[in-house]
Amino acid sequence: MIRICIASENKNKLRQFGEIFCSLGTDVLIYTAKELGFAGYPPEDADTFYGNSLIKARAVRKFLEEKGEGGNYYVIADDSGISVDALGGAPGVHSARYAGTHAPDSENNRKLIAELKKLGDCDRSAHYTCVITVIKPDGFSVSAAGRVDGRVIDEPRGSDGFGYDPFFYIDALGKTFAELDPETRNGMSHRGQALRKAAEIIKKDAGE
DSSP states (O other): OEEEEESOOOHHHHHHHHHHHHHTTOOEEEEETTTTTOOOOOOOOOSSHHHHHHHHHHHHHHHHHHTTOGGGOEEEEEEEEEEEGGGTTOBGGGGGGTTSTTOOHHHHHHHHHHHHHHTOSOOOEEEEEEEEEEEOTTSOEEEEEEEEEEEEOSSOOOSSSOTTGGGEEETTTTEEGGGSOHHHHHHHSHHHHHHHHHHHHHHHHHTO
């Protein structure tokens, strides 16, 4: 049995992680870091998605090592966000706190649309990025990335998804991410891409 510790308490992310691992038929036990007793993530102050995912993964791995359990788990941490071309790639690594520390999705989205409206008629192309860092039981780390392209629209559409999903529109589908069913979204999303790569890394390493 593969034991995975996810360095996140974001319920939406945890649900998505579980759905994707289940769809891959991977026989795993998934724990959150909090369930194993971890508390107090360090500041995510790196300037790349990879850097922030590594900060979280290393913090949880260190905690497990101090408990003598570092070799029992694959630690997974992710960082993700939306980058808008017209805003020079913003919000980027600041996506989750674009409107301020601990700002809710609604405020982050409100700020994003307000910043774009200041520019008038501009290119709304954007992309989601996700980088997942996996620290294996032997202590070595690997990473996997995913990206999906779209554009930002002014009015939200759909009630599923989270973050900027109601404003992230895929022209080829004629829908926002928040209008997609979970299977479709997981199949094409930045996080889905990265997590499937990470799952394959784990399965290969574990000899599954």
